[in-house]
Amino acid sequence: MKLRFSRPGASEAELDSFEWNKISGWVLTALIAVLGLTIVTGYIYTPQKPEKPGYVVEGVEEEASAAAPAAEAEKPIAFYLATASAEKGASVYKKCAACHTINQGGANGIGPNLYGIVGNVHAHAAGFSYSDAMLATKGKPWGWDELNEWLKAPKAYIPGNKMSFAGLSKPEDRADLLLYLNTQGSNLPLPPVPAEAPAAEAPAADAAAAPAEGEAAAAEAAPAEAPAQ
Numbered sequence: 001m002k003l004r005f006s007r008p009g010a011s012e013a014e015l016d017s018f019e020w021n022k023i024s025g026w027v028l029t030a031l032i033a034v035l036g037l038t039i040v041t042g043y044i045y046t047p048q049k050p051e052k053p054g055y056v057v058e059g060v061e062e063e064a065s066a067a068a069p070a071a072e073a074e075k076p077i078a079f080y081l082a083t084a085s086a087e088k089g090a091s092v093y094k095k096c097a098a099c100h101t102i103n104q105g106g107a108n109g110i111g112p113n114l115y116g117i118v119g120n121v122h123a124h125a126a127g128f129s130y131s132d133a134m135l136a137t138k139g140k141p142w143g144w145d146e147l148n149e150w151l152k153a154p155k156a157y158i159p160g161n162k163m164s165f166a167g168l169s170k171p172e173d174r175a176d177l178l179l180y181l182n183t184q185g186s187n188l189p190l191p192p193v194p195a196e197a198p199a200a201e202a203p204a205a206d207a208a209a210a211p212a213e214g215e216a217a218a219a220e221a222a223p224a225e226a227p228a229q
C-alpha cells in the first residue's frame with residue numbers, strides 16, 4: 001500500500017522519505033496556521049480594561065476593591081497629608097488656575113472662587129451658577145475626605161457636575177494640593193493619621209524584608225564554603 005502515491009520507477013526507500021517529507025510538511029503547515037491564528041486573534045481580542053471604571057455605583061465599591069485589593073489599596077488621605085508639601089501643592093494647583101481663582105474676594109471664573117474652600121460647604125460661592133447636580137449637594141461640608149474624593153474623580157463623586165476635570169489619580173498629589181488649599185484662607189488643623197493604617201503596613205514590610213535578608217546571608221555563605229571543598 002506504500003506505493004499508492006509513488007512515482008513510477010522510484011525505489012521503495014526513496015518513496016518512504018518522499019512520503020515522510022509530505023507528512024511533516026503538512027504537520028508543520030498546520031502548526032504554523034494554529035500559531036498564526038492564535039497571534040492574530042490574541043491581537044484582535046485582547047480585552048482592554050480602563051484604568052479606572054467610568055462610574056462608581058454606591059455600595060458596589062467595597063466589593064470591587066475586595067476583588068482587586070492590590071490596585072485599590074490607598075490609605076486614608078490623612079496618612080498622605082502628614083507628609084505632604086504645600087509648596088508642591090502650589091504647583092499642582094496650576095491645573096486648577098485655568099478655571100478657579102483662590103485669592104480672597106477673587107472673581108468666579110469658569111469655576112467658583114476657592115478661597116477658604118477647605119472646611120467650607122458644597123456650592124459655597126454666592127453668584128456662581130452651579131450645575132443642578134452640585135446644587136443638589138449644597139451645604140454638605142467640604143472636609144479633607146470629601147475634597148479628596150472630589151479631586152480624585154469629580155465625575156464619580158458628584159455625577160452630572162460641570163467641572164471638566166478628570167481628577168488627580170495620585171494620592172500624594174491630592175494631599176499636596178489639599179495642604180496648599182488649606183493655606184489659602186482655611187488653615188484647619190490636619191486630620192489625625194489613623195493608627196491602623198501604618199500598623200498594618202509595618203509587619204508586612206518586615207516580613208518582606210526578612211526573607212530578602214535570609215537570601216543575602218545564604219548568598220554570602222555560599223562562596224565562603226566553596227574554597228573549603
Ligand code: HEC
Binds near residue numbers: 099114123164
Ligand atoms: C475646566 C475648568 C475647571 C478646572 C480645570 C477645575 N475646576 Fe473646579 N470647578 C469647575 C466648575 C465649573 C465647578 C462647578 C461645578 C458644578 O457646578 O457642577 C467647579 C467646582 C469646584 C469645587 C466645588 C466648589 C464649591 O463651591 O462647592 C471645588 C472644591 C473645585 N472645583 C476645586 C478644583 C481644584 C482643586 C481643581 C484643580 C485640581 C479644579 N477644581 C479644577 C471648573 C474647573
